[in-house]
Amino acid sequence: MLAIVTGLIGSYPLGGMTFHYIQYLLGLQALGWKVVYLEDTGRWLYDPCRPTFTNDPRYAVSYLERTMTHFGLGDSWCFRDPGDRWHxxxxGNLGEILPRVDLFLNVSGSCWLRPEYRSARKLVYIDTDPGYTHFKLAQATGDGADADLRYSFERMAEHDFHATFAENIEADDCSLPAGPFRWIPTRQPIVLDLWRLQPPTRPVRFSTILSWNHYAEPLQHGDTVFWRGWGLRSAASVTSSPQEYQRYIASSGAEFSVAKDVYTITRSGWFSERTACYLASGRPAVVQNIGFTKYLPQGSGLHAFCDPDEAVDAIRSVQANFEHECREAKRIAERHFDAATVLTNLLTALRL
Structure with a gap:
């Protein structure tokens, strides 16, 4: 069986984005599939060294070469740059491969679904950012939709199956528009062999990795920037490679994070792929409850909060029982995010 997995590894050459997509490839490979990574977005590329978006593919290609080789996939990738040049x-032999593809996983809807890609036996759209996708679809299928919205809908409709990280979709307490597709709930697959349980060390230092928008001026002391009690580090320094990303998580005590409004208001049940990596490293998480507690255990290892008081209580619990919390975090990852289980469930739903 042959699978093509799409993604944004070259378009956003950062450690967290890499693990988001690479674990689909490695997880399918471990299940006996032959895999190829294909990236073809038709868009400009983020260059973290500048930092800006550019049509110059040199950094993206270099990053892909290093990264795919590191994960044992050095012979199994291709990349189409904004100038339509292939790397x-x-x-060189993609034209021979495409007619033999059993599964085309369009993860994050990242791939420009050109006619030649549609020969795959199963075309699957995986929505990893629920809310934006579903509201766009609702607009696209409503009265007065413009040409761009209709085009987006038509490209999505070309897929045979549609999966989403919104595990709570169609539930009574989820306000996401469910139509017009039949959504298959899924979650981030984690290749557990990549994430070793790191010995816990005190004091417990909470961290996260995301874009913070703030409304007050941060304070700077030496090389460290502080904002409302948080020390802020440049994302480039901790996400410049998959290895740096893993080292940063392993050096943390636990994760504390909030979610986007679109996730919380809709009660989508989305669960962050980043938080799943914290858990797999044996790092407990205190994160905002957006409906995932119906599908994942909470308590030791994973704490969901709805207000500041609950967040404080959860942080204190992690600090008081840190070693136990670390072991439980790892167990949650093993039981609920193991790529073998997550991908087997998805393949079953796809009738593969």
Whole structure:
């Protein structure tokens, strides 16, 4: 069986984005699939060294070469840059590969679904950012939709199956528009062998990795920036490679994080792929409850909060029982995010 997995590894060459997509490839490979990574977005590329978006593919190609080789996939990738030039070892024979593809996983809807890609036996759209996708679909299928919205809908409708990280979709307490597709709930697959349980160390230092928008001026002391009690580090320094990303998580005591309004208001049941990586590293998480507690255990290892008081109580619990919390975090990852289980469930739903 042959699978093509799409993604944004070259478009956003950062450690967290890499793990988001690479674990689909490695997870399918472990299940016996032959895999190819294909990236073809038609968009400009983020260059973290500048930092800006550019049509220059040199950094993206170099990052892909290093990263795919590191994960044992050095012969199994191709990349189409904004100038329509192909890169990577598979690019030269992609035309021979495409007619033999059993599964085309369009993760994050990241791939420009060109006609030649549609020959795959199963075309699958995986929505990893629920809310934005579903409200766009509701607009696209409503009265007065403009040409761009209709085009987006038509491209999505070309897929045979549609999966989403909104595990709570169609539930009574979820306000996401469910139509017009039949959504298959899924979650981030975690390749557990990549994430070793790191010995816990005190004091417990909470961290997270995301874009913070703030409304007050941060304070700077030496090389460290502080904002409302948080020390802020440049994202480039902790996400410049998959290895740096893992080291940063492993050096943390636990994760504390909030979610976007679109996740919380809709009660989508989305669960962050970043938080799943914290858990897999044996790092407990205190995160905002957006409906995932119906599908994942909470308590030791994973704490969901709805207000500041609950968050404080959860942080204190992690601090008081840290070693136990670390072991439970790892167990949650093993039981609920193991790529073998997550992907087998998805393949079953796809009738593969």
């Amino acid at each position: 990577g070892p598979v690019a």
